[in-house]
Amino acid sequence: MEIKALIFKLAEKYGRKRENLIPILQGVVQEERYISDEAMVEIARQLDISAAQVYGTCTFYSFLNTKPKGKYIIRVCETIVCDMRGKKEVISTLEDLLKIKIGETTHNKRFSLLKTECLGWCHKGPVMLVNDEVYTELTPEKIRNIIAKYKENIN
Template structure:
């Protein structure tokens, strides 16, 4: 749970209170808190003077506007064709073993969430994944271990 009132006001000052400000505001909340709580969506609805259902309806359409609790670092492994051909299953296996969670789950310390995603545009350097917005490419299980270790130290 997080207190989002001030952040919503700040974001509304920055992006405006029009309907087309909605997605930039939601993106701003996710950037800071990794996902959207019900409270956050209600707060945004009040600020923009629209129905909370409109906010939820919009947010739930977009896969990066999570409405489920997410960890500090959201790992999205590309599962589309080239990454599949080039061994994304080994990458997933390595991540699952290291984090001791399955796809769709979050570690108990709320540090990592493991997800799959559709093509992220790195087919020539497959397999690839995103950790929050940072892309990692030409992955091998060994490389994944190193990358994850560096995040665990943060």
């Protein structure tokens, strides 16, 4: 769907008030995997706010991507609790499997690897999120199985 049509549809669904900015931004990320400059300008136009307000909101929240990401966005919790429970080993395993570093996307645009703040699963750390799916109590073996599953599901 063209970005202008998508944003028009989202503005119709949520309303054209400033307080609906975040649901509209989330809708764009869900469809496009990131919010382009063009999308920010169109959202500002639809909500009658400045593009700077849209940009400020996009860059404040880590889940509102402003750069293209892979089909599967992996977010590893970077809090002290997950660190004490093996976060470094999780990141190392993911980097080895995907052949990318934190903050990068695979050359085929299938996986992006990011750090994030607390995901709310401290009692089951270390934790990662793949798109909307939470994975807890991670080990290198568990990670290998998870990534293999996502590699199999790629069309």
